[in-house]
Amino acid sequence: xxQQPSHGIRQEAGPVFHELRGKFPRIVRDGWQEPPLEVVxxxxxSIARVAGYLRESWGVAALxxxxxVDYQGYAGGKKPARFEVxxxxxxxxxxxxxxxxxxxxxxDPVVPSLSGLYASADWLEREAWDMFGIGFxxxxxxxxxxxxxxxxxxxxxxxxxxxxxxxxVEQVHPGVPPFxxxxxxxxxx
Amino acid sequence: xxxxxxxxxxQLNMGPxxxxxxxxVNIGLELEGERICGSEVGIGYMHRAFEKTVEHRSWNQxxxxxxxxxxxxxxxxxxxxxxxxxxxLGISVPERGVWIRTLMCEVSRVTDHLTCNGAMAMELGxxxxxxxxIRAREILYGLLEEATGxxxxxxxxxxxxxxxxxxxxxxxxxxxAIREVRRAVSEGNxxxxxxxxxxxxxxxxxxxxxxxxxxHAITGPLGRASGLDYDVRRDxxxxxxxxxxxxxxxxxxxxxxxxxxxxxxxxEQSLRIIEQxxxxxxGGPVGVDDQRVTLPAKDDVYSSMESLIHHFKLLMPGHGIxxxxxxxxQAVEGANGELGFYIVSDGSDRPWRIRxxxxxxxxxxxxxxxxxxxxxxxxxxxxxxxxxIAGELDR
Numbered sequence: 001x002x003q004q005p006s007h008g009i010r011q012e013a014g015p016v017f018h019e020l021r022g023k024f025p026r027i028v029r030d031g032w033q034e035p036p037l038e039v040v041x042x043x044x045x046s047i048a049r050v051a052g053y054l055r056e057s058w059g060v061a062a063l064x065x066x067x068x069v070d071y072q073g074y075a076g077g078k079k080p081a082r083f084e085v086x087x088x089x090x091x092x093x094x095x096x097x098x099x100x101x102x103x104x105x106x107x108d109p110v111v112p113s114l115s116g117l118y119a120s121a122d123w124l125e126r127e128a129w130d131m132f133g134i135g136f137x138x139x140x141x142x143x144x145x146x147x148x149x150x151x152x153x154x155x156x157x158x159x160x161x162x163x164x165x166x167x168x169v170e171q172v173h174p175g176v177p178p179f180x181x182x183x184x185x186x187x188x189x
Numbered sequence: 190x191x192x193x194x195x196x197x198x199x200q201l202n203m204g205p206x207x208x209x210x211x212x213x214v215n216i217g218l219e220l221e222g223e224r225i226c227g228s229e230v231g232i233g234y235m236h237r238a239f240e241k242t243v244e245h246r247s248w249n250q251x252x253x254x255x256x257x258x259x260x261x262x263x264x265x266x267x268x269x270x271x272x273x274x275x276x277x278l279g280i281s282v283p284e285r286g287v288w289i290r291t292l293m294c295e296v297s298r299v300t301d302h303l304t305c306n307g308a309m310a311m312e313l314g315x316x317x318x319x320x321x322x323i324r325a326r327e328i329l330y331g332l333l334e335e336a337t338g339x340x341x342x343x344x345x346x347x348x349x350x351x352x353x354x355x356x357x358x359x360x361x362x363x364x365x366a367i368r369e370v371r372r373a374v375s376e377g378n379x380x381x382x383x384x385x386x387x388x389x390x391x392x393x394x395x396x397x398x399x400x401x402x403x404x405h406a407i408t409g410p411l412g413r414a415s416g417l418d419y420d421v422r423r424d425x426x427x428x429x430x431x432x433x434x435x436x437x438x439x440x441x442x443x444x445x446x447x448x449x450x451x452x453x454x455x456x457e458q459s460l461r462i463i464e465q466x467x468x469x470x471x472g473g474p475v476g477v478d479d480q481r482v483t484l485p486a487k488d489d490v491y492s493s494m495e496s497l498i499h500h501f502k503l504l505m506p507g508h509g510i511x512x513x514x515x516x517x518x519q520a521v522e523g524a525n526g527e528l529g530f531y532i533v534s535d536g537s538d539r540p541w542r543i544r545x546x547x548x549x550x551x552x553x554x555x556x557x558x559x560x561x562x563x564x565x566x567x568x569x570x571x572x573x574x575x576x577x578i579a580g581e582l583d584r
């Protein structure tokens with residue numbers, strides 16, 4: 001098998017980064033390439049502007065994915081803020097793929113919504129809200145999507161315990177111990 | 190004088206448990222007679238916290254969880270995840286491993302398309318076609334069981350290779366299975382594609398334009414039926430896809446009929462790839478010989494101290510496979526679109542975060558657009574053509 005060219009190793013910043021840097025010098029923080037991707041790090045409040053520009057001049061028409069990473073307690077290097085929101089754009093015409101990242105602090109976990117630009121942003125942003133509690137200003141109906149409305153907290157945050165349970169319904173059969181409870185010895189009353 | 194009658198719309202819930210909705214999803218319909226004037230899709234009924242759970246598992250322990258994402262084509266999930274971690278580790282699987290992964294991914298894709306087309310035909314009343322396609326699928330499942338030990342929960346891929354080489358029985362049975370699949374698909378086509386009822390129920394139903402497909406980031410057969418010419422296997426080759434010949438079939442109208450036909454033609458292309466893989470299958474090992482990821486041979490573990498230590502070093506909590514800190518995105522062509530694994534590592538033996546890009550999540554977000562304005566009776570075929578897999582949708 002021929003070796004894959006780079007295995008996602010960082011390479012020098014590419015054309016999209018340089019153009020964005022020239023256009024928005026105060027917004028664009030950093031950039032590099034992980035072929036076939038180009039990565040650009042920006043200020044979180046400017047995502048709508050950057051996305052709009054990418055759409056206009058690079059023909060980037062699809063928001064392929066949006067996700068969040070919670071870096072609380074991360075041991076793999078220093079991170080500027082607790083959360084990092086990751087947008088993943090693609091142009092089907094040129095095949096160009098761009099990943100945009102922005103640091104989002106715990107104290108102000110809000111970024112602009114892209115739901116006006118991309119139809120896929122609607123559900124993706126709802127999921128990011130549901131799982132991480134990241135708010136998206138301008139989203140038409142930001143509510144939970146995978147969890148139920150009565151659920152409290154955001155389960156993919158690192159401080160949400162893995163085994164925590166939030167049962168929706170009261171116990172139906174009072175004789176049956178709750179899930180995970182120590183079984184009582186069998187026998188009479 | 191006639192009394193004024195009040196005109197109201199009716200609200201109707203389809204799902205999450207409904208005979209025609211295979212999979213747990215809720216569609217709240219707003220009806221005016223039989224016509225749908227509004228709808229809302231509710232998901233999350235099969236949310237099993239995949240992304241949370243895997244943060245507490247070692248790298249190889251994640252593999253069985255990936256089976257349960259798209260459980261109709263689990264091999265593709267296995268391989269996609271393994272490729273992502275291998276990219277992070279910077280290792281390449283030996284040639285035979287690459288080719289048999291390619292082969293198995295395509296077998297898996299065929300089973301997925303057969304299931305989807307069969308179920309869609311069944312929902313339109315063509316039970317015979319369903320039985321024929323599922324019978325062909327069973328033959329492939331039998332082969333998958335021969336190669337992996339399980340029909341659905343295969344857990345076949347390992348980081349750095351696969352669990353075992355293909356058996357002679359598998360290789361001997363494959364050409365016959367390909368013949369059977371071809372026959373079943375062509376028989377099903379004879380019954381359906383010239384069938385007036387089938388055409389009336391599918392042509393122009395649930396149409397999605399190319400612009401909508403792009404805006405919703407819908408990939409896979411669904412996007413291709415709408416004319417979106419994109420296939421990860423061709424545009425971003427992984428495994429051995431750059432060394433085999435295949436075409437990417439496209440539809441024109443993006444309706445249910447086109448989706449059915451795109452899948453039919455993709456089955457043929459996948460069978461072509463399988464045949465090329467069989468012809469080109471090289472010899473050699475199926476996994477890397479890299480001490481960081483590969484378990485030592487059992488004989489050595491029982492007879493030498495070093496191998497025993499090595500074995501435990503790879504399996505004990507807090508030891509194990511340790512990719513360097515960093516992040517990686519690996520896309521593979523899943524059976525219903527681009528399946529992506531975005532993995533962040535902190536350098537420890539457990540993933541810091543694994544994000545799965547589930548292809549049908551994007552299609553389900555556009556379902557309302559496909560069914561609004563249509564009839565209630567069109568919901569099952571449209572829903573069937575989306576090929577929603579709840580395990581992957583809700584994770």
